[in-house]
Amino acid sequence: MSSPTHYLISAPGKVILFGEHAVVYGKTAIAGSLDGLRTYVLFEKREDGLLELNLPKLGLHLPLLWPTSALPYSKVAAVSKVADNNSSQELAFNEELLKELKPIVLDGNVKNKDIQEINEFQQIAASVFLYLYTSLEDKQTSWNGMTVHVISNLPVGAGLGSSASYSVCLATGLLLVLGHIPIPNSNEGNTDSSFSGSSSPMNLINRWAFQAEKVIHGTPSGIDNAVSTYGGAVSFTKGEMENVIGFQLLRFLLTSTKVPRDTRAQVAKVRVLYDKYPHIVDPIFEAIEGISLSFNEIVNSGASQSELNKKFEELIDLNHYLLNSLGVGHSSIDRVREITAQHSLHSKLTGAGGGGCVLTLLRDDVTSDEITKVKSALATLGFECFETQVGGNGVSVIDSSVTISKQEFLSSENVQQHFSGWKHFT
Ligand SMILES: Nc1ncnc2c1ncn2[C@@H]1O[C@H](COP(=O)(O)OP(=O)(O)OP(=O)(O)O)[C@@H](O)[C@H]1O
Ligand SMILES: C[C@@](O)(CCO)CC(=O)[O-]
Numbered sequence: 001m002s003s004p005t006h007y008l009i010s011a012p013g014k015v016i017l018f019g020e021h022a023v024v025y026g027k028t029a030i031a032g033s034l035d036g037l038r039t040y041v042l043f044e045k046r047e048d049g050l051l052e053l054n055l056p057k058l059g060l061h062l063p064l065l066w067p068t069s070a071l072p073y074s075k076v077a078a079v080s081k082v083a084d085n086n087s088s089q090e091l092a093f094n095e096e097l098l099k100e101l102k103p104i105v106l107d108g109n110v111k112n113k114d115i116q117e118i119n120e121f122q123q124i125a126a127s128v129f130l131y132l133y134t135s136l137e138d139k140q141t142s143w144n145g146m147t148v149h150v151i152s153n154l155p156v157g158a159g160l161g162s163s164a165s166y167s168v169c170l171a172t173g174l175l176l177v178l179g180h181i182p183i184p185n186s187n188e189g190n191t192d193s194s195f196s197g198s199s200s201p202m203n204l205i206n207r208w209a210f211q212a213e214k215v216i217h218g219t220p221s222g223i224d225n226a227v228s229t230y231g232g233a234v235s236f237t238k239g240e241m242e243n244v245i246g247f248q249l250l251r252f253l254l255t256s257t258k259v260p261r262d263t264r265a266q267v268a269k270v271r272v273l274y275d276k277y278p279h280i281v282d283p284i285f286e287a288i289e290g291i292s293l294s295f296n297e298i299v300n301s302g303a304s305q306s307e308l309n310k311k312f313e314e315l316i317d318l319n320h321y322l323l324n325s326l327g328v329g330h331s332s333i334d335r336v337r338e339i340t341a342q343h344s345l346h347s348k349l350t351g352a353g354g355g356g357c358v359l360t361l362l363r364d365d366v367t368s369d370e371i372t373k374v375k376s377a378l379a380t381l382g383f384e385c386f387e388t389q390v391g392g393n394g395v396s397v398i399d400s401s402v403t404i405s406k407q408e409f410l411s412s413e414n415v416q417q418h419f420s421g422w423k424h425f426t
Contacts, residue, residue: 004183004400005045005140006410007176010169010416011164011395013154014161014227015254015359015388016350017247018319019292021270021326023221023236025282027289030296031223032233032247034254037394039152039165040415042404043173046145053129054149057156058122068145070108071134072100090239091207093214094135101130121156128212132170136208138178144175149410155384157260159351164224167212168395172205178399180204183399184423196385201425205229207396217264219271223344231394235296248391250312251362253340253374255347257332258327259355266352270326284322291319309363313346316361320348328353336360336383343374362387396422 012033019029046052053064075097105126106118121262129148150169154162175181181201205288209225223236233247260315274281298311320337323329340347345366350359362371375385398404402421412418 002400004177006400006404007043007173008398008402008404008415008419009041009043009169009172009176010018010038010397010422011172011394012161012166012231012392013039013165014224015252015357015390016159016223017359017390018295018315019236019288020349020351020353021267021323022285022288023223024219024267024270025236025274025285027285028237028292028296029221029223030233030244030247030292031227032390033227033231033394034154034160034388034390035156035231036388036416037160037386038416039150039154039162039169040409041151041166041173042149042406042409043171043177044147044149044406045143045219046147048145049127050145051133052145052147053126054147055122055125057150057152058119058125059351060122063147064109064118064122064126066104066108066130068133068137070104071130071137072104073099073134073137073196075100076135076137084425091211094131095212097134097312098127098131098134101127101134105130107272124216125150125287128167128215129170131215132208132212133178134213136174136178136180138180140179141177143177148173149406151410151415155256155357157262157356158256158355159263159349159356160254160256161224161228161351163216163263164209164213164228166226167209167216167225168205171208171212172395172397175201175204175208181425184425186398186424186426200227202395205425209282217267218320219267221265228392229394231392233391235292243298244299246308248389249305250309250389251364252388252390253345253360253362253371254350254386255340255358255360255378256386257264257330257336257355257358258382258384259330259332261330261352261354261356263352266328268355269354270328273327275341281326284325288319288322291315291322305364309361309365312361313363316346316348316359323349323353330355332383333358335380335381339381340374342377343370345374393422393424398422 017030023029206229213220347360
């Protein structure tokens with residue numbers, strides 16, 4: 001094939017069923033990918049030595065543009081980069097590089113005069129891109145700059161892993177463009193993969209996406225980027241994942257409270273509590289882990305679907321109360337719980353809390369009429385609902401063998417279905 005001129009990357013959001021926050025402290029959590037809620041990133045080759053980043057989802061309607069020559073490559077040790085890529089160990093986070101990039105994000109932007117103000121979230125998203133590009137830059141690439149367009153049907157800052165899917169897309173595209181991983185061959189779904197070997201492309205994508213998540217969140221557990229990379233429904237403990245069979249059959253309602261919040265701030269709040277009262281907070285994390293472990297046991301017990309549903313509802317309530325005790329609840333979440341409880345449904349906050357999203361289990365016996373009623377009650381109060389199952393493909397790619405116009409990409413209602421030729425890493 002002639003040298004690539006573009007790549008289209010897609011990665012899913014995620015939902016945490018049990019174990020958020022505790023997972024940051026090494027406890028087991030259960031999560032799944034949201035196949036229909038994804039971020040899409042189109043990478044296009046340039047010849048003029050510029051990096052262009054377009055972030056319409058973050059409300060930025062002008063491109064950000066930097067010369068590749070402005071980046072602090074001296075802060076990245078070339079030898080360690082190659083060694084790191086070939087090992088399975090967690091990549092060391094490059095604080096010095098991030099510090100050096102801070103002024104470049106603003107002052108190095110050649111369109112700076114047109115963009116009066118770039119808010120903190122836009123700056124973070126730009127830092128992630130420049131951090132990964134500078135870390136992975138390789139003189140072997142035939143690209144002299146690139147244009148990057150990011151679109152998504154995920155709500156941002158709602159706890160559904162928008163930042164992780166952005167991180168996975170950027171890591172994948174940059175690893176491909178900069179020659180660190182090959183284009184995948186497989187058109188098969190990747191959800192049954194047993195999380196591939198340590199030097200596989202998926203492993204490398206996941207490890208670099210984790211770096212990106214660190215730029216965004218500070219101290220993430222790695223669960224969000226892992227689920228977005230590999231897809232599926234999983235039990236996650238300290239970076240190790242196992243498939244959870246049966247979890248995919250469950251149906252959920254996800255309700256966005258539309259109260260924006262920042263995962264970093266919620267995680268930091270729990271950290272303060274933990275540092276102050278470790279003897280009180282650690283047992284709460286242990287109890288939360290107990291819920292994830294019970295969930296795994298119940299799923300593997302061979303119990304009937306209705307029996308499972310009843311037990312899950314109890315676990316959902318328990319997990320919610322424990323999260324509230326960590327101070328990550330919110331009145332909007334309580335309101336959603338009240339409404340769903342009026343329809344005999346059980347809900348918990350999902351993700352970092354403090355607003356964001358609520359997860360409601362839709363038992364098998366809940367009729368579509370009942371679901372319509374609860375959705376309309378929630379919508380009347382200004383909440384936004386998504387009915388979903390978990391699992392499905394992780395990161396996927398369309399390479400240059402398929403022609404993709406920028407206009408077609410930006411205007412398509414459903415990018416996943418609009419374009420064919422998606423390939424999956426194995
Ligand atoms: N589509 C996107 N385009 C660019 N940057 C994004 C996008 N989505 C998320 N981000 C980056 O991630 C930040 C939001 O991260 P945050 O973790 O708070 O939200 P989330 O990923 O929706 O929630 P959670 O991590 O709890 O699932 C944004 O401020 C931005 O910097
Ligand atoms: C709150 C948290 O547990 C989940 C965010 O989606 C943070 C993390 O795991 O990094």
